[in-house]
Amino acid sequence: MTAYYPPITYTVPEAEDGWLLKTILLRRMHVSRKLQSRLKLTEQGITLNGRRVYTSVPVQAGDVVAIRMEQEISDDILPQPIPFEILYEDEHLLVVNKEAGMIVHPTHGHYTGTLANGVVDYWRQKGESFRFRAVHRLDQETTGVLAIAKNPYVHQHISEQMIGNRVDKTYLALVHGTPAPPEGEIDGPIDRDPEEPHRRIVTPNGYPSLTKYRALESWKNGSLVRLKLETGRTHQIRVHMTSIGCPLIGDKLYRHDVYKEIGIEAADPAAGADSVIETNDPPMPAAARNIVQLDRAIPRQALHAYELSFEHPVKRRQMTFQAPLPADMRKLRERLEEGL
Structure with missing residues (x-):
């Protein structure tokens, strides 16, 4: 015997009296044609007032349309x-x-x-x-x-x-430096780096990509930035923030330009924030040393999906979900406040 999930129902209003059932399914219940085809294959997949019918039949005001999906x-x-x-x-x-x-x-x-x-x-x-x-x-x-x-x-x-573009995704990131201006948009097409295919870069021939940002707090060596994605490209935030000179702290793939100027020992992210930084002569400039120490202070890119908002598909109301800043980013924020 087929087991189903609880039904999702819709009651036909007066204004939709006479509509075809398939129109109700598509335009009011937002059941895709692909899913409709799948539901038609099961006994209780699509019903009208509890009876299995063809989706080409007209409905009347007060009718109850139900879909049931197999477990x-x-x-x-x-x-x-x-x-x-x-x-x-x-x-x-x-x-x-x-x-x-x-x-x-x-x-x-x-x-x-x-x-x-x-x-x-x-x-x-x-x-x-x-x-x-x-x-x-x-x-x-x-x-x-x-x-x-x-x-x-x-x-x-x-x-x-x-x-x-009806889903709002908000992120929090701790970045090197302070974005200039402190609030704005990054409109930079993104595609694979031809020299390193696992990386992405901003390139004129890339896919349209848009990120909105705002610096919530700024300190001597870094900032807490709120970001909203208008598109969803791979590594979009990491690539865009690097493109404006404010890469994410701790990011091992999209690193600050200072790493092009220092030795591999200093670039080692596993060393820890308070470890001795080994460099070749001449001594590392203070600004570069601060960047390396910050990257060593967290074992990952300092990026957090803070908020997600969308319309609940069944309850038909906007819902917003939030997750507090994780412990490692809170600790890094404290170090920035202390002047690291």
């Missing part, structure tokens, strides 16, 4: 008891606060130890059956808010909001 599991993800912080959960959606160093989804060479492994195990322990569907991705070392859809309808709906 799923992530057969390809090994359940593991990995702890993670939950910010919000209902029967359709899970929002978590991802920690630094955690990969979101299993990849080649990383089949275990990911957030997906932990979430699948969490659902199994609760006796629930869902397929892991991250609505968006965060870099392995980036912390913060991450949304996970519990069914294909929710995933599709939020994905469409992202494509339509």
